Amino acid sequence: MPILKKTGIRSTFFPDGSTQQQVEGAEHEQREDVSTSDGKNDDNNIVLIAFEENDPENPLNWSKGRKWLTTTLLNSMTLIIGLSTSAYSPTTDAIAEDLGVSSEAAIVGMFTFNAACSVGPLFLAPFCEMVGRRYVYLFGFFAFTAVFPMLAAGTNIGTMIVGRLLSGLFGCIGTILVGGTLADIWVDDERSVPMSQFTFVAIFSTIAAPTYCGYIVERVGYRWVEWVHMIASGTLFLIELVLFKETRGATILAQRAKKLRKETGDNRFRAPIELESESVKMLLHKSCTRAIMLLFREPVILFFGLWIALAWGLVFLFLTVIPLTYAGNHGWSTGNAGLPYIALMIGCVLGYISGYWSDYKYNQATKANGGRGVPEARLYGAMFFAPFFPIGLYIFAFTQFSFVHWIAPTIALVPMIFGIYHIFLATYNYTSDSYGEYSSSGIAGQGLLRNMLGAVTPLFGSQMFHGMGYQFAGLFVALLATLLAPIPYVLFFKGKTIRAKSKFASATTGLADEQHDTVANAELGNTVQEEKTAGN
Incomplete structure (x- = not known):
């Protein structure tokens, strides 16, 4: 039998797939089962490793301080990316004037950013299964930061449009991966507060940038909008580079297995993910087809997708409409026309606070159900608060007259974003609870609809409100919001009845039997457990 080196790596070994032995120090030269009788390692006799109980390297066992540090780093990244998303909107008129193009051409940069965000997750997310989350985050955020000089110093509209496309492609990491990363480090009954904070930051950051970017454009020029955000993004990247650690347990085990092989000379040590590894082509194929399949085959995912798409589309529509209406009706300057966004920020804060009531109702329903989660209990917030979305739109529409004080439409923005906030909470929480292992694919499909509509609406916002008139254009979008308002009540x-008929409904809800799970796995070509939640 060969003499193998000692290792101090703590691991749990499963040499025969049935016996679990706790090993510390891993003194392999004393173990008969790590080598074959002829003195050679048998690579067909795999030794699986797993986390030990209370293993400090398991992200779920990290200290509260480390978990909150990681959560803060993730939210900070989402904040910077969200601010940069909408910071471009107040600069479009200045870009058009400086580069000698139409305002419609300048607005295309809004389209390319969101369009890239809609399809980027389908291509970037699978790489987490290959290299882990840390490298994807750091590479994506570094590339996102590196694009800012292209936008700040661009001398033609093509450069600006391509720069925004690249920003959206790399910046989508701030939404698509964060949900799954929080699931890596927080257990189910601790995750609601971190997830609520992430949802708040994602929405708040998107609507906050116009409040200050208009003044930057007026005082020092539109190019400084990009330079300011580059400085903030670059500083944060350096912090992330030092403090952000890998959170995906499967990747940590793969790294541990690699160290064991190197230190012991035994090539049979493997992490489970190494046995499940697939080619890049297969991962990309699964990522794209699963999301689209669920989107069009599951009514719950489709209608929630349409609802959240309308909400997000109107957020970006109003990035164009708010400055337009306040400048047109009240003669406000570019800088002052961004101040009404403060009302949106207030509505977002109220949404975050009221979200704790939604969590309370869900916890009550879970206790009443013997500790098993009830997906429909995630809808209390949407049923009570989402109707404020169309209500706010109606008020905004019918206060669009120059003789009506500016405070009236500004107040209307508060209930509008308040309702949108609860649409987001209901969509992501209900989809996650109902579809379990398939939820990340379902949310990716909904994200495709959401970001595509968010990409399109700024292209026609100005023409729509000028052509139809401020009042009737506002009435039209309010009617669309009203049409989808019954979704949470239905x-x-x-x-429960709809989920019971679904092949892909999560088995954790107690409605999908083994046969359904087998069929669903076969149809999706998915034999690997996905993370329960995903970004957005």
Whole structure:
């Protein structure tokens, strides 16, 4: 039998797939089962490793301080990316004038950013399965930061449009991966507060940038909008580079297995993910086809996708409409026309606070159900608060007259974003609870709809409100919001029946039997457990 080196790596070994032995120090020369009788390692006799109980390297066992540090780093990244998303909107008129193009051409940069965000997750997310989250985050955020000089110093509209496309492609990491990363480090009953904070930051950052970017454009020019955000993004990247650690347990185990092989000379040590590894082509194929398949085959995912798409589309529509209406009706300057966004920020804060009531109702329903989660209980917030979305739109529409004081439409923005906030919470939480291992694919499909509509609406916002008139254009979008308002009520009363008929409904809800799970896995070509939640 060969003499193998000692290692101090703590691991749990499963040499025969049935016996679990706790090993510390791993003194392999004393173990008969790590080598074959002829003195050679048998690579067919795999030794799987797993985390020990209370293993400090398991992200779920990290200290509260480390978990909150990681959560803060993730939210900070989302904040910077979200601010940069909408910071471009106040600069479009200045870009058009400086580069000698139409305002419509300048607005295309808004389209390319969101369009890239809609398809980017389908291509970037699978790489987490190959290299882990840390490298994807750091590479994506570094590339996102590196694009700012291209936008700040661009001398033609093509450069600006391509720069925004690249920003959206790399910046989508701030939404698509964060949910899954929080699931890596927080157990289910601790995750609601970190997830609520992430949702708040994602929405708040998108609507906050116009409040100050208009003044930057007026005082020092539109190019400094990009330089300011580059400085903030670059500083944060250096902090992330030092403090952000790998959170994906499967990747940590793969790294541990690699160290064991190197230190012991035994090539049979493997992490489970190494046995499940797939080619890049297969990962990309699964990522794209699963999301689209669920989007069009599952009514719950489709209608929630349409609802959140309308909400997000209107957020970006109003990035164009708010300065337009306040400048047109009240003669406000570029800088002052960004101040009404403060009302949106207030509505977002109120949404975050009221979200704790939604969590309370969900916890009550879970206790009443013997500790098993009830997906429909995630809809209380949407049923009570989402109707404020169309209500705010109606008020905004019918206060669009120059003789009406500016405070009236500004107040209307508060209930509008308040309702949108609860649409986001309901969509992501209900989809995650109902579809379990398939939820990340379902949310990716909804994200495709959401970001594509968010990409399109700024292209026609100005023409729509000028052509139809401020009042009737506002009425039109309010009617669309009203049309989709019954969704949470229908699912609250009929959701259990709908889920029971779904092949892909999560087995954790107690409605999908083994046969359904087998069929669903076969149809999706998915034999690997996905993370329960995903970014957005």
